Amino acid sequence: MKSAPGAAPDVLTLLAATNQSVRLDTATVAAPAFVAGLQAVAIRIAPPLVDVPADGVEFPFDWGADTPGTDRVELAPVVIDMQADSASNFGGYLMGELAAQPTDGGLSVSIPGGRHVxxxxxxDLTSENIVFRNKQQLEAAGRRLTVSVRDPRGGWAAPTMSVPAVARRGAIPPTLTGASLADGVLRLPDLTGPIRIAIVGGDTPEEFSPKALTVGTVIGWAAPTPVDLTLTGPDGATLWNFPGALPDGTRQAPDVTVAVSAAVEALRTAGKPITGSLALHSKFPCKVRFAVTSVQGDLIRELAGTTTVELAGEPVALPLVRPLPPGRPGAAIADVKVTYRGKRLADISDPLPPPGPHRGVVVRSDRVLRALPPQALRGEHVSRIGLVGYCPQPTALLVRVVPAAATAKSAADLAPIGTPGTAMVDAAAATGVIWVDLPEPIHVDQPVAIEVSAGTGTLFWVADPDPLIRVVVLDPDPGRRPIVLGAVTLLTVDEPAISVARASLPTAPFADTTPLLASALFCTVEISDGQLRYPRGA
Known part of the structure; x- marks a missing residue:
């Protein structure tokens, strides 16, 4: 006897792969942690200190090649954590020699580009033939080095600091502090230019009198102050910026998820690799405490609308508009509704044989019997009988339920149990289940056998070793029988109608293939507003 080429999966084989009891649960999001009745509070840690060079610093992400079959991107929150930090131990960025001009009894030093010095x-800072390189030399000569900045109203403001500082006077604390001079290096508290330096006599600002001075060269060292700090996305668009200089003490945590998501979605839509970077730029090289959460999230495949599958004793592929994305999703979520129709495959039903040559019996006009165990179908109401095999030409079949004591010769003289079923079967070359409906359900209250004959044509009835059958019975109770998705139990049915919103589905059946739904139960399965989520970037 021939085998079925490319035979489809068998419902009973799929059901035999699992015996789990599964109840669908609604997909949930983890709740905040609680400790001893109090909500746990996260300790905010300062972000790392980042060097931002002239060409910026990048925060790359790589989701790999485009994944066909997805519909959109959904990102986890992308949040910046930015905090100003003066990096006080940093000596500064070399600016080179600065222009210095005599002015108003001092020396005006130009700072290019609005940088902070x-x-x-x-x-060779010299006054009155004395070269000053440190505070001690100034103190020994009774002189001070003062620093002034521009007065917004015009001209130079009064000195804001001096080396050495003005000493305490009674209850008045030291003033004009903040600068130091050592080894010819004048350290300043990150001033904007231009600035004026002067050598003066006197102990207080009221007594200051400028002295002539000269200097060989002035080399500038810029502060690491961020200026016009800007974060751009993978498409070059500005995600966030802070115009001007970043003041000390500034801390921000903006959310840039929407803009980053739009850029990543554009890559997906274009079919390009989903790779790129967020880039942090400053007008000048700088240091800033900065972190941005990694670009991670899910590629989403929508299973929109409602997909209805009628299960009637055979596996059914989940209808899909287009192929699924490659790989196994990280999560599958959908609304699921199951309605049991009051019918099921009887437990006596046989699985289909494996592919390959099959043995069996040839049924023509002579009756062929399949005897059943004495308790098989006892108390059941049989509505449909399936014969495993095929008819090589159009065939008229007669199927009867007869007492178990019947033989091929005696069955003709025995009254059938209930009304026989008939079917006209088209010619076929592949082994499958040939269904014969009974005119009315048969209540089985004794040991029985299944009798088959052909009025015309031929049935090749597969046997292993007995001829193989399927039987459908009426049963109002689904009996906690499973519905499987692929080879994984989707749920066990313990009541006639089940409905679960946003159920978490098994993901393995969606890996690189269209999943099959199967059950011994005759039921309607509705899957609505489904989502397959393929995690990326973690």
Whole structure:
């Protein structure tokens, strides 16, 4: 006897792969942690100190090649954590030699581009034939080095600091502090230019009198102050910026998820690799405490609308508009509704034989019997009988339920139990289940056998070793029988109607193939508003 080429999976084989009891649960999101009745509070840690060079610093992400079959991107929150940090131990960025001009009894030093200056290296700073390189030399000569900045109203403001500082006077604390001079390097508290330096006599600002001074060269060292700090996305669009200089003490935590998501979605839509970077730029090289959460999330395949599958004793592929994305999803979520129709495959039903040559019996006009165990079908109401095999030509079949004591010769003289079923079967070359409906359900209250004959044509009835059958019975109770998705139990049915919103489905059946739904139960399965989520970037 021939085998079925490319035979489809068998419902009973799929059901035999699992005996789990599964109840669908609604997909949930983890709740905040609680400890001893109090909600746990996260300790906010300062982000790392980041060097931002002239060409910026990048925060790359790589989701790999585009994944066909997805519909959109959904990102986890992308949040910046930015905090100003003066990096006080950093000496400064070399600016080179700065222009210095005599002005108003001092020396005006130009600072290019609006940068903040942290230090000036003053070579051969000379006044009254004395070269000053440190605070001690100034104190020994009774002189001070003062620093002034521009007055917004015009001209130079009064000195804001001096080396040495003005000493305490009674209850008045030291003033004009913040600068130091050592080894010819004047350290400053990150001033904007231009600035004026002067050598003066006197112990208080009221007594200050400028002295002539000269300097060989002035070398500038810029502060690491961020200016016009900007974060751009993979498409070059600005995600966030802070115009101007970043003041000390500034801390921000903006959410840039929407803009980053739009850029990642554009890559997906274009079919390009989903790779790129977020880039942090400053007008000048700088240091800033900065972190941004990694670009991670899910590629989403929508199973939109409602997909209805009628299960009637055979596996059914889940109808899909287009192929699924490659790989196994990280999560599958959908609304699921199951309605049991009051019918099922009887437990006596046989699985289909494996592919390959099959043995069996040839049924023509002579009756062929399949005897059943004495308790098989006892108390059941049989509505449909399936014969495993095929008819090589059009065939008229007669199927009767007869007492178990019947033989091929005696069955003709025995009255059938209930009304026989008939079917006209088209010619076929592949082994399958040939269903014969009974005119009315048969209540079985004794040991029985299944009798088959052909009025015309031929049935090749597969046997292993007995001829193989399927039997459908009426049963109002689903009996906690499973519905499987692929080879994984989707749920066990313990009541006639089950409905679960946003159920978490098994994911393995969606890996690289269209999943099959199967059950011994005759039921309607409705899967609505489904989502397959393929995690990326974690």
């Amino acid at each position: 942290r230090a000036l290296t003053l070579t």
